[in-house]
Structures are given as structure tokens and as C-alpha cells.
Amino acid sequence: MRDCKGKFNFTENSGRVVPAQSYTDTWKTPIQINPFDISVTDKIDLQLKYNKLAKSLGADYVDSFMWFINEWKYFASSEGSYIMQDLYRIWAETEPTLVDKSEGKFESIATQIAPLSMGYEYFNKFPFEREIEAAVENTKMKLKSPSVEPGKKDVIIHANNLFLTIHESCGHPTELDRALGYEANYAGTSFMTTEKLGKLKYGSDLVNLTADRTQVGGLATRGYDDDGVKTIEWPIIDKGVFVNYQTTREQAKYIDQDVSYACAYADSWSHFPIQRMPNVSLKPSSEKRSLEDLIADTDDAILVIGRGSWSIDMQRYNFQFTGQEFWEIKNGKKGGMINDVAYQGNTVDFWNSCDALCDESEYYLGGSLFCGKGEPGQISPVSHGAVPARFRQINILNTKSQI
Amino acid sequence: MIFTKEESKELINKIISYSKADSASVSLSGSNSNNLRFALNTVSTCGAINSISADITSNFGKKSGSVRITSIENESIEKGIRMSEEIAKLSPDSEEFMPPLEKQSAYSEVKEYFDDTDKLTPKDISDKVSYTINKAINNDLSAAGYFENETAFYSVGNTRGLFAYHKETSAGFSTTVRTNDGKGSSKIDRSFADINLLDIKKFSDRVIDKTILSRDPIKYDPGKYVTILDNTAVSDMVGNLIGYMNKRSADEGRSFFSDKEKGNKIGHQIAGSKVNIYSDPQSPDAPSSPFSGDGMPVFKTQWIKDGVLKNLYSGRYWAKKTNSQYIPYPTNILMSGSDKTVEDLIASTDKGIYVLRFWYIRSVDPKQILMTGLTRDGVFLIENGKIKAAINNFRFNESPVNILNNIVDMSKSEKVVGSETGDEKIVVPALKLSEFNFSTISDAF
Numbered sequence: 001m002r003d004c005k006g007k008f009n010f011t012e013n014s015g016r017v018v019p020a021q022s023y024t025d026t027w028k029t030p031i032q033i034n035p036f037d038i039s040v041t042d043k044i045d046l047q048l049k050y051n052k053l054a055k056s057l058g059a060d061y062v063d064s065f066m067w068f069i070n071e072w073k074y075f076a077s078s079e080g081s082y083i084m085q086d087l088y089r090i091w092a093e094t095e096p097t098l099v100d101k102s103e104g105k106f107e108s109i110a111t112q113i114a115p116l117s118m119g120y121e122y123f124n125k126f127p128f129e130r131e132i133e134a135a136v137e138n139t140k141m142k143l144k145s146p147s148v149e150p151g152k153k154d155v156i157i158h159a160n161n162l163f164l165t166i167h168e169s170c171g172h173p174t175e176l177d178r179a180l181g182y183e184a185n186y187a188g189t190s191f192m193t194t195e196k197l198g199k200l201k202y203g204s205d206l207v208n209l210t211a212d213r214t215q216v217g218g219l220a221t222r223g224y225d226d227d228g229v230k231t232i233e234w235p236i237i238d239k240g241v242f243v244n245y246q247t248t249r250e251q252a253k254y255i256d257q258d259v260s261y262a263c264a265y266a267d268s269w270s271h272f273p274i275q276r277m278p279n280v281s282l283k284p285s286s287e288k289r290s291l292e293d294l295i296a297d298t299d300d301a302i303l304v305i306g307r308g309s310w311s312i313d314m315q316r317y318n319f320q321f322t323g324q325e326f327w328e329i330k331n332g333k334k335g336g337m338i339n340d341v342a343y344q345g346n347t348v349d350f351w352n353s354c355d356a357l358c359d360e361s362e363y364y365l366g367g368s369l370f371c372g373k374g375e376p377g378q379i380s381p382v383s384h385g386a387v388p389a390r391f392r393q394i395n396i397l398n399t400k401s402q403i
Numbered sequence: 404m405i406f407t408k409e410e411s412k413e414l415i416n417k418i419i420s421y422s423k424a425d426s427a428s429v430s431l432s433g434s435n436s437n438n439l440r441f442a443l444n445t446v447s448t449c450g451a452i453n454s455i456s457a458d459i460t461s462n463f464g465k466k467s468g469s470v471r472i473t474s475i476e477n478e479s480i481e482k483g484i485r486m487s488e489e490i491a492k493l494s495p496d497s498e499e500f501m502p503p504l505e506k507q508s509a510y511s512e513v514k515e516y517f518d519d520t521d522k523l524t525p526k527d528i529s530d531k532v533s534y535t536i537n538k539a540i541n542n543d544l545s546a547a548g549y550f551e552n553e554t555a556f557y558s559v560g561n562t563r564g565l566f567a568y569h570k571e572t573s574a575g576f577s578t579t580v581r582t583n584d585g586k587g588s589s590k591i592d593r594s595f596a597d598i599n600l601l602d603i604k605k606f607s608d609r610v611i612d613k614t615i616l617s618r619d620p621i622k623y624d625p626g627k628y629v630t631i632l633d634n635t636a637v638s639d640m641v642g643n644l645i646g647y648m649n650k651r652s653a654d655e656g657r658s659f660f661s662d663k664e665k666g667n668k669i670g671h672q673i674a675g676s677k678v679n680i681y682s683d684p685q686s687p688d689a690p691s692s693p694f695s696g697d698g699m700p701v702f703k704t705q706w707i708k709d710g711v712l713k714n715l716y717s718g719r720y721w722a723k724k725t726n727s728q729y730i731p732y733p734t735n736i737l738m739s740g741s742d743k744t745v746e747d748l749i750a751s752t753d754k755g756i757y758v759l760r761f762w763y764i765r766s767v768d769p770k771q772i773l774m775t776g777l778t779r780d781g782v783f784l785i786e787n788g789k790i791k792a793a794i795n796n797f798r799f800n801e802s803p804v805n806i807l808n809n810i811v812d813m814s815k816s817e818k819v820v821g822s823e824t825g826d827e828k829i830v831v832p833a834l835k836l837s838e839f840n841f842s843t844i845s846d847a848f
Contacts, residue, residue, distance in 0.1 A: 040493045040494065041493045041495075044494060044495060060656075060657075099655070099657055182442045185547040185579040186549070188762075311777070313798070315846070317845055318777065318844070318846065320843075340768070344842075376452075400768065400771075403773060
């Protein structure tokens with residue numbers, strides 16, 4: 001898709017920003033069907049079909065939405081760059097709610113098909129109807145499921161939950177502007193301060209987290225950042241060691257680097273480009289291991305599925321996450337559903353307790369369209385790839401017995 | 404871009420005159436704002452944003468379509484109107500369709516526009532903020548912060564002759580001041596319609612005093628303790644609670660406010676008897692729009708009176724279906740306090756925790772409105788009526804409903820800006836609670 005016309009001029013560092021090549025180029029998200037060519041009626045029909053399906057299976061209420069986003073931007077600089085980018089993003093979710101009026105209880109489970117940089121082919125690529133059926137059936141089970149016993153427990157975290165843990169506990173603390181203090185008044189600072197670069201044992205040897213703004217489907221994927229720098233892939237955590245930050249042309253010089261990792265982004269004409277997160281993803285295991293294999297290898301644990309609620313402190317140490325579904329793992333087998341689970345941890349302890357990862361056959365690219373940062377507030381889209389992973393002796397809370 | 408009442412009316416009428424639909428409504432909004440951001444004791448960015456937009460909704464029978472335009476040239480208006488009509492025609496009938504609101508007889512008089520705020524220049528802002536930065540430098544501290552002033556208007560009109568207009572100003576200032584060892588921090592965040600209420604010197608002095616007090620924190624175990632929540636922490640809890648007070652979800656059995664027998668909890672004692680929460684656009688502490696987005700007049704509304712739930716808000720469709728009054732989401736949130744200061748609450752406490760702010764508050768369980776989040780920018784141990792030491796931050800798991808049931812004492816109410824409810828106009832007291840659930844330690848400062 002890259003239509004690089006190849007005009008390269010190397011500009012001297014003015015002292016204020018690190019140098020960058022200049023480009024004359026256009027870049028477009030690789031899509032097959034432009035969602036804006038599809039009629040509103042077709043979109044509404046599809047959404048109502050999903051709602052009807054959920055209700056026919058027993059949902060009392062259904063919340064659902066579809067998002068279609070086209071971001072068009074043009075970058076020109078006095079250094080000679082002229083870059084046009086045409087970016088597409090898409091997301092749909094259906095969330096059935098079941099109410100048990102006799103017990104005064106209600107539960108819901110949302111489908112876990114992530115937002116992606118993709119066209120309308122999204123609806124053919126993913127099994128929406130099967131996800132909706134499973135959401136309704138599992139919500140019925142959730143209404144009747146027993147409450148979790150709190151305490152320290154092993155957990156297998158599915159990629160469709162772990163992607164958000166990656167976002168919060170690795171994506172944010174490795175933003176250089178946070179580490180330096182530029183976000184102190186709002187998003188916060190970071191425990192991953194500059195003297196820890198190259199030294200901090202962030203996770204176990206299995207943990208490799210890569211930043212990438214070129215990955216197909218990734219929400220932070222594009223040809224160039226809003227400093228006009230060509231996007232790339234680079235390691236953030238290498239065999240458990242913290243090796244790199246996310247940077248912009250303005251920031252790289254603060255840690256004596258002479259190239260930018262192309263992370264500048266402004267969400268509209270009215271906002272200043274600031275450092276925003278690339279797609280930060282967990283590398284799958286090179287050893288063959290499916291989720292089924294991982295479960296078979298586990299004696300006593302909880303399997304956490306789906307994005308629930310999330311919260312983390314302003315330096316990114318202490319987090320607490322819920323999910324959509326929680327299943328008991330006993331003696332290598334998936335057992336019944338349990339409820340009211342939250343897992344809580346400290347970033348470095350948590351990633352160091354990771355002792356098994358699945359292989360690439362279980363790879364899932366999750367993401368968010370609405371990561372917030374900056375003042376005035378800006379939103380930014382970002383994806384995180386992950387595989388299911390096992391973590392030893394994690395603090396499990398029973399959310400029902402907190403108060 | 405700011406329009407007067409007459410200019411707004413003229414433009415809305417012009418937009419409507421293009422309409423070929425059965426009915427249409429238009430809301431017009433515009434703003435001019437300046438912003439300045441600073442960090443590490445120096446200005447990092449500043450900007451100015453002027454914008455205008457019109458939201459057009461066209462209806463055919465029970466079908467509607469909406470379009471937003473950000474240019475008000477004739478060509479854009481016509482394109483916007485035609486597009487909204489096209490979308491409406493393509494849409495299926497909505498069983499919950501409500502025609503535009505009829506012309507309303509009167510709106511409350513609200514003064515939320517102040518010339519002095521409107522006239523603030525970028526130079527005025529940088530002069531004000533320089534006090535904070537210089538004082539931080541002189542105390543060997545590091546200040547980051549944000550200042551924004553804005554003049555905005557919102558008006559709405561429709562084919563049934565309704566017209567409403569509101570103009571407001573705001574001046575917002577926040578600063579986080581940190582110790583250079585990264586172990587101490589404090590923040591203040593305030594916004595007022597009238598710049599003369601925003602005493603930068605007073606607020607900066609207060610936050611710097613608190614930062615100095617936050618130095619050398621000691622480790623303190625999590626647990627349930629007597630706790631004083633400063634106004635800012637309370638604003639996030641009360642603001643979140645209001646967010647759940649939707650009548651429809653309650654009536655449908657999918658809310659904390661649902662009741663098995665009666666449908667919803669209106670009339671139930673849900674909080675301690677000292678709790679009074681209401682809205683009033685004419686409040687001098689937090690003047691706010693006297694009408695909702697569709698032009699419905701907003702008057703003083705009691706949400707919780709002496710601890711009893713009095714009202715839940717609902718949409719027009721649900722109000723009609725359940726034969727109840729249409730009460731839109733409030734434009735401000737006010738909680739009555741006492742005449743005491745926070746210092747009085749501290750002085751009356753033998754042993755307890757004092758929390759200035761919360762951060763990253765999220766719903767954990769909507770059935771009991773269980774929220775999790777963290778303390779941030781100042782937690783202190785109180786012993787024998789005095790602040791004894793700064794302590795570590797905590798993660799909490801608590802419900803705003805619990806908080807309103809555990810009140811021992813309260814201070815006077817103050818308009819503050821919360822971490823997560825900053826867009827709302829909230830006036831609340833600081834609260835002393837018999838207990839508050841801190842569940843784990845956070846190593847962050």
C-alpha cells in the first residue's frame with residue numbers, strides 16, 4: 001500500500017528536534033470495503049439483526065453499537081515533507097443483559113471482537129453471530145455462577161483481557177513524556193524512569209513486548225507520525241528487560257537518542273501533536289502451545305476472559321482488572337464458571353510471575369479507540385496483540401465482599 | 404465563534420427554513436478558548452481554539468436522522484439538512500420516537516457569562532501562571548499544570564417554535580506540584596464562570612503548602628479507617644453516583660436503583676439523614692444552563708432529600724411511557740454542607756486518614772455501584788486532631804452509596820473539579836466517614 005515516491009532529504013538537527021528525512025508520500029489503511037460506501041440502511045439492518053438474535057436467545061436487553069471512522073490528515077513541513085494519510089477504523093459490539101427479577105440480579109457479557117484498522121470486511125471476517133450466541137448462553141450461566149474464593153491464585157489470562165493489562169502496565173509507563181514529567185498534571189508520571197532504561201528486569205525471560213506502528217490492522221498503524229517521521233517496529237521489553245521508550249522528535253534528545261520512534265499524534269486540527277502510544281504487543285511463545293495445552297498443564301487456576309473494568313495508578317504500579325467471564329481450572333481441565341472476580345497486582349511482580357505463554361495460533365489483536373492523554377484532552381486509537389498467558393500466585397479479590 | 408441570542412435565532416431559523424421534513428430541530432454551539440500548559444516549571448504548549456457547529460435533526464413520521472456541520476455557509480447548511488433528511492428516510496421507524504419539544508413558556512434567568520473572563524488574553528494567563536511556577540522554583544519543587552478560559556454559547560430551536568439560548572464563560576486552573584525526589588505531590592483544580600473567583604495566588608499557595616506536607620511519606624497498611632475525603636475526592640464519588648441515577652435502567656431491573664417490588668427505589672432511605680443532593684441552574688456557586696440539550700427547562704430538582712431518594716432522571720420517551728415527569732440529566736450537582744472547615748473535621752479526629760483526591764475510578768460492580776480507584780496527590784495520617792505524617796497511596800474498593808451512609812460530619816460546600824467528573828459543575832462538602840475501604844497499597848507518588 002505504500003506509495004513512497006522516494007524524495008529523501010536529510011535535514012540537519014536544528015537543536016530543538018532530532019533530525020528526520022523528508023518525504024512526499026500518500027498512505028492509506030489497507031481496506032477492502034470502504035464502510036462509507038455501505039448504506040446506512042444496511043448497517044442498521046445488520047445491527048438490528050444482531051439485537052434480534054440476542055433477544056431470541058433469551059436476552060432481556062441488548063446494547064449494541066457500530067463505529068466507522070475515517071481520519072484524513074495532511075502533513076507539510078518547512079523541511080520539505082508533504083504527506084497525505086487516509087486512515088480507517090471500525091468497531092462493533094453487542095452486549096446482552098439478562099435480568100433475574102425474582103432474585104433482583106442482572107448480568108451481562110459483551111462480545112469481544114476488537115476495534116481494528118480495517119474496512120467493512122470486518123463483519124465477514126469475524127463470527128459476530130457465534131459470539132453473540134456465546135455471550136447470551138454464558139450470561140445465563142453467569143447469573144447462576146458461585147462467587148469466587150478470594151486469595152492468591154494462579155491465573156490464565158486470555159489475550160482478550162491481557163491486551164488491556166499490556167496497555168496500562170507497559171504501554172503507558174514507557175511513554176517518555178510521562179517518565180520525564182510532562183504529563184504530571186493529568187495522566188501522571190511513570191515508575192519506569194530514565195535511570196532504569198536497560199537495567200530494569202520488568203518481567204520474566206519469556207516476556208517480550210514490541211512497539212509497532214506498521215502492524216496490519218493495528219489502530220496506531222500508519223505510514224508516518226505527526227512529526228512526519230516514517231513509522232517502524234522496535235523492542236520495548238526484551239527477554240524481560242526494559243530496553244526502550246516511545247519517543248517523538250522533540251523528546252528523543254532528552255535521552256540522548258538521535259532518531260525518533262515516530263510516536264507524535266494529534267487527534268484533530270485544534271490540538272498539539274504529543275507523544276502517543278504505538279501498538280505495543282506481547283510476542284507469542286516460539287514453543288507450540290495452544291490454550292488447551294496451557295489449561296492441561298495447569299493444576300488450579302482461574303481463566304479470565306474478556307475486557308471488564310480497569311484501573312491503575314498514576315505511575316503504573318498497582319492495577320486492578322475485572323473481566324467478562326471467569327472459569328475454574330482444576331487438574332488440567334476447564335470447570336464451571338465463577339463470578340465476582342477481580343485480579344490485582346503490581347506491574348513488575350506481575351510480569352515476573354509470567355511462566356507460560358501460548359503460541360501464535362492463539363494471537364489476538366485487541367485495542368481501544370479512546371485512550372486519553374494531554375491537556376486539552378486528546379483521544380488516540382491503539383492496538384495490543386497478545387496470547388493467553390499464565391501468571392503465578394496473583395491476588396484475587398471477590399468484588400461482592402469488598403463492602 | 405460566539406453568536407448573540409438574536410444572531411443564533413436568525414441562523415437557526417434560516418437552517419430550519421431549508422427543511423423539507425415533517426419536523427426538524429437544530430442546536431447551535433460555538434466557543435472561543437485559550438489554553439496554556441506547563442510542566443517542569445516551564446510552559447510546554449499554548450493554543451487558542453475557535454469553533455462553531457450546528458447539529459441538525461430531521462424527522463419523517465417516526466424516522467429521524469442527524470448530521471453535524473462545522474461550517475455555517477449556505478452551501479454547508481443545505482448539504483447538512485439534505486443529508487439529515489436522507490439518513491432519516493433510510494432509517495427504520497423508531498418505536499421510541501418523540502417529536503421535537505413544543506415551545507416552552509419560560510426559562511430561568513441564569514448569569515453564567517462574565518466579561519472579565521471573556522476578556523482574558525494569553526498574556527493575562529501566562530502572568531497568572533508565572534506566580535505558581537516562580538513559587539514552585541523558590542521552594543525547590545516542580546510544577547505542572549493547565550489553564551484554560553473559554554466563552555461558549557449553546558442554543559436550540561425547532562420547527563414547533565421552540566427557542567432557547569445560553570451563554571457562559573469559564574476559567575479553569577489546575578496545578579500539580581511535586582517534590583524533586585518524586586515522593587511528594589499535591590494538586591488543586593478549580594474552574595469558575597467568573598475569573599475573579601479564581602484566586603491563583605491562594606490556590607497555588609495552598610497546593611505548595613500541601614506538597615511540602617506530603618514529603619517523606621511513611622508506609623501505612625491498607626484497611627478500613629475513619630477517613631476524611633476532601634471536597635475534590637467527594638465530587639468524584641457524588642458525580643459518579645448521579646451517573647447511575649437513570650430511571651429507565653432502574654425500572655427495568657438493571658440498576659442499583661431497581662426495586663423488586665416497586666420497580667425503583669424512589670421514596671427509599673438510601674443515604675444518611677444529613678444527605679441533601681440537588682440541582683439548581685440558578686445556584687450562585689455553580690450557575691449552569693437553564694435548559695437541557697433539547698430545550699427542556701431545567702429547574703431546581705431534589706435528588707436525595709434527608710437521605711431519601713426523591714427523583715431519577717429519564718428521557719422523554721421513558722417519562723411518557725411510565726406516565727412520569729420528564730426530568731433531564733442535571734446541568735449541575737449540589738450537595739449541602741455545614742459551616743465547618745476541613746481543618747475543623749481534622750481537629751475533631753483522634754485517628755484517621757485524610758485523602759485529597761482520587762484517580763482512575765472505574766465501576767467494578769454496577770449492582771452495588773462498587774467503584775475502584777486510587778488516592779493521588781496527598782494522603783495523610785491524622786492523630787490527635789493533627790496531621791501527623793504523609794503516607795503511601797492506596798487502591799480503594801468502595802461504593803458512593805456506602806460513603807453517603809457513613810457520614811459522621813461534613814464541611815462547607817465548595818465548587819471543585821474532580822479527576823473524572825471534571826466536565827460537570829459540582830459543589831460538595833468534604834466528608835468525614837466512619838469508615839472507608841482501602842484495599843491495597845499503591846507504590847506510586
